[in-house]
Amino acid sequence: MKKQFTVSIIGCGSRGCDAYGQLMYKEKEHFRILSLCDTDREHLTRYGAIFGVEDGLLFDSEEAFFAEKRSDVLVIATQDRDHVRMCRRALELGYEILLEKPISPLKEELDELLAAYREHPHNVVVCHVLRYAPAFRKVKELLQSGAIGRLVMIDALEQVAYWHQAHSFVRGNWRNEGETSPMIMQKCCHDLDLLQYYADSAAETVYSAGGLTFFTPENKPEGAASRCKDCPYPESCPYSAEQIYLKRWKERGCPADAWPYNVIAAAPLTEEKLRRAYECGPYGRCVFACDNDVVDHQSVDIVFQNGVQATLVMTAFTANGGRKYTFHGTTGEIRLDEDADTVSVLPFGRQAQEYKISELIEEASSFGHGGGDYGLIRAFYEVLTGSAQADTALERSVESHLIALAAEQSRKSGRVVALHEDDRKEKRS
Numbered sequence: 001m002k003k004q005f006t007v008s009i010i011g012c013g014s015r016g017c018d019a020y021g022q023l024m025y026k027e028k029e030h031f032r033i034l035s036l037c038d039t040d041r042e043h044l045t046r047y048g049a050i051f052g053v054e055d056g057l058l059f060d061s062e063e064a065f066f067a068e069k070r071s072d073v074l075v076i077a078t079q080d081r082d083h084v085r086m087c088r089r090a091l092e093l094g095y096e097i098l099l100e101k102p103i104s105p106l107k108e109e110l111d112e113l114l115a116a117y118r119e120h121p122h123n124v125v126v127c128h129v130l131r132y133a134p135a136f137r138k139v140k141e142l143l144q145s146g147a148i149g150r151l152v153m154i155d156a157l158e159q160v161a162y163w164h165q166a167h168s169f170v171r172g173n174w175r176n177e178g179e180t181s182p183m184i185m186q187k188c189c190h191d192l193d194l195l196q197y198y199a200d201s202a203a204e205t206v207y208s209a210g211g212l213t214f215f216t217p218e219n220k221p222e223g224a225a226s227r228c229k230d231c232p233y234p235e236s237c238p239y240s241a242e243q244i245y246l247k248r249w250k251e252r253g254c255p256a257d258a259w260p261y262n263v264i265a266a267a268p269l270t271e272e273k274l275r276r277a278y279e280c281g282p283y284g285r286c287v288f289a290c291d292n293d294v295v296d297h298q299s300v301d302i303v304f305q306n307g308v309q310a311t312l313v314m315t316a317f318t319a320n321g322g323r324k325y326t327f328h329g330t331t332g333e334i335r336l337d338e339d340a341d342t343v344s345v346l347p348f349g350r351q352a353q354e355y356k357i358s359e360l361i362e363e364a365s366s367f368g369h370g371g372g373d374y375g376l377i378r379a380f381y382e383v384l385t386g387s388a389q390a391d392t393a394l395e396r397s398v399e400s401h402l403i404a405l406a407a408e409q410s411r412k413s414g415r416v417v418a419l420h421e422d423d424r425k426e427k428r429s
């Protein structure tokens with residue numbers, strides 16, 4: 001018989017319950033959700049009812065929840081600045097942990113968590129979900145099989161999409177670096193993780209440039225209002241909250257529960273609830289009159305210790321979301337294009353081969369991040385049973401965060417930043 005692990009979730013929002021909770025709930029023979037903790041009572045009650053959690057095991061305070069160990073596993077999906085504090089406590093209590101990314105935007109906290117992990121060595125699997133998505137895994141397999149010879153360069157484009165930038169990084173949760181993380185960490189720690197996974201090496205140097213050029217008060221059009229509901233440009237402004245939330249929601253057939261609408265109003269969604277959020281809440285603010293300070297475009301150049309080079313470009317100014325990666329090898333190219341739904345292999349002088357991303361994803365796993373969310377949950381189970389190692393274990397995942405921190409340091413200083421210098425000095429001496 002398969003072992004079933006009991007689960008607690010702290011942070012019952014979009015990631016904790018909508019993504020992982022729902023998937024674990026479906027995987028009943030592997031997981032049983034026993035306990036939930038969230039400071040928002042509405043979230044607690046809603047998911048408590050969905051997952052059938054006893055009232056006595058619903059906690060609205062972190063202190064009460066962490067008073068004792070509640071289950072085998074803990075999913076930590078609160079906001080960025082809460083992760084390390086909660087993960088440290090969970091390690092002390094002996095949980096096996098699924099930890100949302102970013103681990104932390106602070107180097108001191110990364111060190112602190114690694115120290116706690118060495119003292120209490122339980123599984124900590126970081127939610128770098130794209131490593132578990134079939135299309136990104138396919139590329140790794142192709143590289144490992146020598147399909148393009150020796151990898152020399154990676155050219156990566158992260159298309160944020162104009163409306164997603166406005167939703168998350170101008171009006172929403174990740175608009176302010178001081179409250180959460182720099183955008184290169186928040187939006188691109190997946191990309192930085194993937195780049196080091198494909199390069200198969202630690203980074204040696206990082207250079208980055210970029211900034212916030214558009215979503216600032218100076219760019220507010222003449223006569224524009226501070227809230228979209230009062231603005232004379234609701235039709236012509238692509239960033240208008242009316243267009244992003246009400247018009248797009250209707251175009252999508254008025255779903256009762258869909259991201260990003262369920263971030264601004266609680267499901268089941270109605271036009272009235274969305275209109276209220278748009279008229280009164282933070283998501284109805286003009287994009288040129290918010291308290292945002294994170295970048296709207298940034299590039300990062302990385303030279304890895306094995307000589308592979310990578311350039312990552314992240315930009316708000318794209319019509320659609322999704323990643324476009326090109327891998328340049330000595331005997332061919334691989335192109336991954338989420339928008340076009342393709343992974344193409346172009347061996348020099350030979351017939352090209354194309355895979356449809358949607359066909360690589362199994363029907364049952366077509367849930368979130370191109371099947372990555374489900375892939376992660378399945379892989380996490382294998383880690384818990386001891387039948388596999390975690391691809392995104394804590395120690396491995398810290399590397400992408402160090403690259404992100406180096407990129408921010410470089411962007412702000414204009415200088416190239418060297419990583420792991422101390423390790424190299426140690427090896428030389």
Ligand SMILES: NC(=O)c1ccc[n+]([C@@H]2O[C@H](COP(=O)([O-])OP(=O)(O)OC[C@H]3O[C@@H](n4cnc5c(N)ncnc54)[C@H](O)[C@@H]3O)[C@@H](O)[C@H]2O)c1
Nearest residue numbers: 011012013014015016037038039040077078079080100127
């Ligand atoms: N892996 C990915 O691809 C991915 C994608 C998006 C977000 N994230 C990360 O996931 C995390 C959660 O993001 P989200 O979109 O689910 O946010 P969310 O706001 O939907 O959920 C966070 C939940 O935590 C609760 N909370 C806040 N403080 C708490 C506390 N002290 N104790 C208990 N609960 C508390 C909130 O009430 C909320 O329900 C963030 O760190 C974010 O950066 C990861």
